[in-house]
Amino acid sequence: MIDLRSDTVTRPTDAMRAAMAAAPVGDDVYAEDPTIGELEARVAALLGHEAGLFCATGSLANVLGVAQHVAPGQEVLCDSGAHIARAEMGAHGALTGVTMRTWVTPDGRVDPAGVEALFSPDAGPYLVSTACVEVENTHNFGGGTIQPLAALESLAALCRDAGVRMHLDGARLWNAHVATGVPLATYGGLFDTVSVCFSKGLGAPVGSVLVGPAEAMSSARVLRKRLGGGWRQAGLLAAACLHALDHHVERLADDHAGARAFADAVRAAGVAVTEPETNIVVVPTGAHPAAEVVARASERGVRISAVGARVVRAVTHLDVTTARCADAGAVLGEILGA
Numbered sequence: 001m002i003d004l005r006s007d008t009v010t011r012p013t014d015a016m017r018a019a020m021a022a023a024p025v026g027d028d029v030y031a032e033d034p035t036i037g038e039l040e041a042r043v044a045a046l047l048g049h050e051a052g053l054f055c056a057t058g059s060l061a062n063v064l065g066v067a068q069h070v071a072p073g074q075e076v077l078c079d080s081g082a083h084i085a086r087a088e089m090g091a092h093g094a095l096t097g098v099t100m101r102t103w104v105t106p107d108g109r110v111d112p113a114g115v116e117a118l119f120s121p122d123a124g125p126y127l128v129s130t131a132c133v134e135v136e137n138t139h140n141f142g143g144g145t146i147q148p149l150a151a152l153e154s155l156a157a158l159c160r161d162a163g164v165r166m167h168l169d170g171a172r173l174w175n176a177h178v179a180t181g182v183p184l185a186t187y188g189g190l191f192d193t194v195s196v197c198f199s200k201g202l203g204a205p206v207g208s209v210l211v212g213p214a215e216a217m218s219s220a221r222v223l224r225k226r227l228g229g230g231w232r233q234a235g236l237l238a239a240a241c242l243h244a245l246d247h248h249v250e251r252l253a254d255d256h257a258g259a260r261a262f263a264d265a266v267r268a269a270g271v272a273v274t275e276p277e278t279n280i281v282v283v284p285t286g287a288h289p290a291a292e293v294v295a296r297a298s299e300r301g302v303r304i305s306a307v308g309a310r311v312v313r314a315v316t317h318l319d320v321t322t323a324r325c326a327d328a329g330a331v332l333g334e335i336l337g338a
């Protein structure tokens, strides 16, 4: 089996497991776990922020981040394909009372003027108040697309002028950083809060970090506990994330090469595919329903996922070689080309 359903399917390496076993730990509800403290400080510094908060999942980090900006009944603006809108089980509405209004963009890339047109920041008793704009970089369902830095800078200026806060879902910000060479702090500094994942391309078993101002992180810590997300000797998990920071960031370039090899192989069968920018390849299935394509690929040892009625997605990661990615792409090409 070649499993390209997601970059979350990776298993911790032996070296990562050794780092986990050796980690000094303490009770994190008392803020006494030294390994978690080290991870939070290191990620905050990397992203140009004051403080960090280690969380079990990216969804939790996003809920905590957005809630720092948006009061119950106010709105966050995001695109209709955003992870916070599609893949967090309605947590923002169900748990923190946040409402959402969305814009539509086929490849996930943000259009600053189009977003500004949606603002109603101080809407009084008539319209819902816009408190925050959320952006995803790279964009998952958009196909691992990278938000151009100039667009983010111009959106940040528009938000600042309007008094609207910004949250970055940077689950795969590492991939954007490696693909473009833009420093993490350059991306991070444009936003009030940022979440990053360690259990995607970085290969850790569990973990995300939210960063932002120290005061916001203290308040996020309270909300995390309220939602059942306080934990104790979780430094075992933070150690995996620190190991990933040391060993698994630069190698994301290999995953990007794997995605290009996959796309090339699909294209070789005469099927049109957009050139991947990072580790995600989104392939329109044309006349074939996506679920059927996924089932047929699986019969041939290739696991991919359906992300739309006629769209499938393959995600490359550290447990597959470039050659295997090319093999998998050839299988998909045969199915779609037939």
Ligand SMILES: *Cc1c(COP(=O)(O)O)cnc(C)c1O
Residues within 6 Å of the ligand: 056, 057, 058, 059, 060, 062, 083, 084, 136, 139, 140, 169, 171, 172, 197, 200, 208
């Ligand atoms: C995976 C992912 C997350 C976090 O997902 P969890 O499963 O909750 O860790 C957040 N945003 C994006 C864009 C993702 O791809």
